[in-house]
Amino acid sequence: MEQAIFYIILAALFALFMAWGIGANDVANAMAPSVGSKAITIKQAIIIAAIFEFAGAVLAGGGVTSTIRRGIVDASLLSGQPELLIYGMLSALLAAGVWLLIASRFGWPVSTTHTIIGAVVGFAAIGIGVSAVHWPQVGRIAMSWVISPVIAGVMAWLLFMSVQRLILHRDNPLKYARRYVPGYMFLAGFFMTWVTVDKGLAHVGLDFSTLQANLLALLVGGLVTAVGTFFMLRIPYQEPQKREFHFVTVERIFGILMVITACCMAFAHGSNDVANAVGPAAAVISVAMSGDVTQDAIVPIWILIIGGIGIVIGLATYGHRVIATVGQNITALTPSRGFAAGLAAAATIVMASGTGLPISTTHTVVGAILGVGLAGGIAAINLRVVGSIFMSWVITVPAGAALAVVFFLLMRALL
Amino acid sequence: MNTSGYISRIFGTSPVRPLQKHMDKAAKCAHKLPKLIKASYQGDWNRAAAAREKIVLLEHAADDLKRDLRLSLPKSLLMPVSRTDVLDMLSRQDRIANRAKDISGLIMGRRIVFPAPIQTAYLEFLERNLDAVTQARKSVHELDTLYESGFRGAEADLVVEMIDELSRLEDQSDELQIKLRASLFAIERDLHAVDVMFLYKVIDRTGDLGDMAQRVGSRLHMMIAR
Numbered sequence: 263m264e265q266a267i268f269y270i271i272l273a274a275l276f277a278l279f280m281a282w283g284i285g286a287n288d289v290a291n292a293m294a295p296s297v298g299s300k301a302i303t304i305k306q307a308i309i310i311a312a313i314f315e316f317a318g319a320v321l322a323g324g325g326v327t328s329t330i331r332r333g334i335v336d337a338s339l340l341s342g343q344p345e346l347l348i349y350g351m352l353s354a355l356l357a358a359g360v361w362l363l364i365a366s367r368f369g370w371p372v373s374t375t376h377t378i379i380g381a382v383v384g385f386a387a388i389g390i391g392v393s394a395v396h397w398p399q400v401g402r403i404a405m406s407w408v409i410s411p412v413i414a415g416v417m418a419w420l421l422f423m424s425v426q427r428l429i430l431h432r433d434n435p436l437k438y439a440r441r442y443v444p445g446y447m448f449l450a451g452f453f454m455t456w457v458t459v460d461k462g463l464a465h466v467g468l469d470f471s472t473l474q475a476n477l478l479a480l481l482v483g484g485l486v487t488a489v490g491t492f493f494m495l496r497i498p499y500q501e502p503q504k505r506e507f508h509f510v511t512v513e514r515i516f517g518i519l520m521v522i523t524a525c526c527m528a529f530a531h532g533s534n535d536v537a538n539a540v541g542p543a544a545a546v547i548s549v550a551m552s553g554d555v556t557q558d559a560i561v562p563i564w565i566l567i568i569g570g571i572g573i574v575i576g577l578a579t580y581g582h583r584v585i586a587t588v589g590q591n592i593t594a595l596t597p598s599r600g601f602a603a604g605l606a607a608a609a610t611i612v613m614a615s616g617t618g619l620p621i622s623t624t625h626t627v628v629g630a631i632l633g634v635g636l637a638g639g640i641a642a643i644n645l646r647v648v649g650s651i652f653m654s655w656v657i658t659v660p661a662g663a664a665l666a667v668v669f670f671l672l673m674r675a676l677l
Numbered sequence: 678m679n680t681s682g683y684i685s686r687i688f689g690t691s692p693v694r695p696l697q698k699h700m701d702k703a704a705k706c707a708h709k710l711p712k713l714i715k716a717s718y719q720g721d722w723n724r725a726a727a728a729r730e731k732i733v734l735l736e737h738a739a740d741d742l743k744r745d746l747r748l749s750l751p752k753s754l755l756m757p758v759s760r761t762d763v764l765d766m767l768s769r770q771d772r773i774a775n776r777a778k779d780i781s782g783l784i785m786g787r788r789i790v791f792p793a794p795i796q797t798a799y800l801e802f803l804e805r806n807l808d809a810v811t812q813a814r815k816s817v818h819e820l821d822t823l824y825e826s827g828f829r830g831a832e833a834d835l836v837v838e839m840i841d842e843l844s845r846l847e848d849q850s851d852e853l854q855i856k857l858r859a860s861l862f863a864i865e866r867d868l869h870a871v872d873v874m875f876l877y878k879v880i881d882r883t884g885d886l887g888d889m890a891q892r893v894g895s896r897l898h899m900m901i902a903r
Contacts, residue, residue: 294684371683431830509825591685596825627684638757638827641691646753648687 266550269348273550276355277543277565278572280374283362284535285576288374289315290584291624292531293524295607295631297585298592299600301520307589308582310521311528315577316570318532318615319540322458323566325618326534330378330541331548333399333618335386340394344549349677350389351542353669354381354662358538361662373622376655377662378538379403384663389670403620407655410610410621411629418606418633421446425598426637429512436508439515440499444491446519450605451486454526454612455479458533461616486522493518516597523604530611531623536569538620543568595631599639603630625652689754692763693820695746699739699767700817700893703774704810706735707886710803713781717790729781739774743767757828758900766896770817773810773889780882787875792868795860799880802857805850806887812843813890816897823901833901840894850887854880 289311297307340347358377365372379400386394425446429438456479459470470478497514544565577585595603607623607630614621628651635643713728746767750760783789791799816839819832826832857880865873 291684298685369683426827426829430826433831435826435830509822513825588685592688594688594691598825624684628687631684631687632755635755640688641693641756641824642689642750643755644687644689644751644753645755646751647683651683651687 266553269352269550270547272352273348273355273543273546274565274568276352276359277539277568278575280355280359280362280378280539281536281569281572282576282579283359283366284374284539285315285573285578286580287362287366287576287584288535288623289528289531289573289577289581290588291627292527292535292607293585294588294592294627295595295600295604296520296524296527297589298595299517299520299597300589300593301517301597301600302524304582304586304589306521307524307585308577310524311581311585312574312577314525314528315532315536315573318529318534319536319570319573320532320563320566321463322461322529322533322612322615323536323540323569324463325461326537326615326620327541327544327566329399329403329618330382330537330620331545334379334382334396334403335390335545336394336396339390341554344553345677346390346674347549348546349673350385350666350670351382351545353385353389353673354378354666355539355542356669357381357384357662357665361658361665365658371624371651371654372658373624373655374535374538375620375622376407376658378542379620380659380662381666382542383659384666385670388663388667389674406614406619406621407625410614410619411625411632411652413613414607414610414626414630415633415636417609418602418630419637421606422599422602422634422637422639425602426639430598435512436499436515439512440494443494443515443519444487446601446605447490447522448483448487450483450519450522450526450608452479452483453609454529455482457609457612457616458529490518490522513597516601519601520597520604523601523608526608526612527604530608530615532570532573533615534611534621535623536566536573537615539572540565540569541620594640594642599634602637602639603627603634606630606633622655625655628652689751689756690749691824692746692750692756693824695742695749696763696767696770696820697817699742699746700770700814702735702739702742703770703777704814706732706739706774707777707810708807709735710777710780710807710883711800713784714791714800714803717784717788718796720790722785722788725785729785732777732781736774736778739771743771757824762896762900766817766893766900769889769892769896770813773813773886773893776882776885776889780879780886783875783879783882787872789872789875789879791876792861792864794864795857798853798857798860799883802850802853802880803883803886805846805853806883806890809843809846809850809887809890812839812846813893816840816843816894820897828901836897836901840898843891843894847887847891850884854884 293307293311296302358381361377383395383400428442429435432438459475459478494515500508607627610626611623628648634640709728709732713725716725816836819836822832861876
């Protein structure tokens with residue numbers, strides 16, 4: 263029993279450490295479209311991130327957590343020696359934490375998701391045996407890494423094309439911005455709530471019927487629209503004089519939409535990425551508590567809360583500086599662009615979270631920005647950098663795997 | 678730790694501001710010419726030399742901006758306008774500064790002074806060409822809003838109108854050029870032959886200013902029409 267408590271404390275500490283790392287570094291990438299557009303101040307971005315990352319982690323983080331906890335490793339092979347699973351998951355957490363630290367030190371564009379999946383697959387395949395890995399599930403995850411940026415890109419492209427059609431290309435963009443932006447507000451509030459309620463909440467023990475989910479989403483969407491419209495109407499409307507299009511005012515209206523998008527993005531990021539830290543820890547804790555590798559309980563909510571707290575601490579100690587720098591470096595995204603990229607990425611990520619697929623937030627955001635770029639919304643995108651970000655997982659997955667194997671062998675020898 | 682966040686690195690430098698700055702320099706360079714011409718009319722070659730120096734400095738400054746922008750536009754950029762359009766527009770803008778420098782060089786090098794009967798006509802002709810340059814500069818300054826609106830809609834219509842106005846200015850300067858040449862032709866027998874050759878050359882180069890300005894406008898037009 264003492265052994266079990268030791269493992270649980272270790273797992274919680276490692277999870278907290280990794281969640282700290284995510285809050286310190288990764289959140290900045292998720293918030294990039296929002297802070298880059300200058301629609302919200304850095305301080306507001308941090309407050310939004312803290313609240314919605316936490317909410318996303320706790321409310322919608324269950325699906326991905328359970329995928330990492332028991333979707334990848336075939337635990338039934340380990341029923342005789344549950345400590346192997348504990349060592350493995352601990353070493354995966356440690357490997358991911360160390361690799362992310364190295365990568366951030368050198369500024370390499372690595373994804374926490376790619377690292378942790380590589381680490382879990384690595385210890386299972388090499389430490390235990392190739393057959394211990396649920397390869398079809400790993401295949402699905404790898405596929406989702408290719409598909410998620412594409413989906414986000416297509417969605418961002420469509421969103422921005424619709425913004426151009428409905429608002430920017432008109433004779434009086436300001437008038438049409440006031441007409442259509444509340445629609446986008448509703449879309450954002452409705453969709454995020456609907457996916458979360460329909461898919462995410464089941465993992466924390468709340469189950470809604472489809473009708474209830476629809477009603478709740480309608481309610482939240484309506485509420486978001488009402489509050490957003492209230493702030494929008496406080497921006498004075500000017501009848502355009504000859505040769506004036508008031509694009510500055512149009513962007514201020516999109517700025518309100520951007521605040522909503524920032525909330526969605528932080529929520530989505532929390533729902534997907536907190537699982538990277540919490541999933542392995544949850545596996546350790548459930549095995550340590552029950553001594554059984556195959557038990558099938560839902561993810562204990564307090565582990566998700568630990569993950570949420572870790573992210574917020576990471577934000578408070580270090581992440582706020584990263585967000586500030588990212589905000590200063592991105593000037594190319596005006597709110598009308600940032601909103602399209604941010605909302606497309608957030609929708610893609612929250613859908614993946616609902617399905618339990620761990621995807622890379624960074625890649626999804628980059629895909630969405632590329633989509634806006636292809637629609638002609640961004641002055642210049644450096645495709646070589648985009649390529650290097652997309653190719654980074656080719657190194658990240660094996661690196662995470664190799665480190666995890668080393669830690670696994672060490673732990674098995676020492677503990 | 679790395680604090681810049683790699684997402685910010687995917688954004689290249691927008692060519693809009695550099696293009697506008699370059700056009701500002703080129704236009705400013707050309708707009709120094711009347712000062713030089715007026716000094717030459719008064720035979721004040723010290724003041725003319727000072728104006729010439731400013732023109733040369735501004736031309737160099739424009740060259741530097743041109744080089745910087747070219748270096749910041751690698752082939753791997755994804756832009757709403759093609760890289761060729763931007764680079765071509767840049768070199769057209771640059772030619773305005775180059776022409777202004779040429780004209781100032783000719784005048785200083787040979788101490789060219791327009792004969793009294795056509796002095797005002799030449800100044801008027803020069804000013805009309807400079808009007809075209811100013812109009813081109815204004816059009817280039819619409820690039821921000823063009824990017825914002827995605828090169829379509831009402832803003833694009835506005836820029837097309839501005840470019841039409843630019844063409845009208847160029848037409849007017851062409852008419853002035855024909856008249857000016859005719860006036861010079863009428864009195865050329867009384868002047869030194871080599872001087873007359875160079876007067877025609879200065880008139881030609883001055884007309885080029887308006888031409889170049891119009892070409893900047895037509896490149897902008899192509900960006901919109903794509």
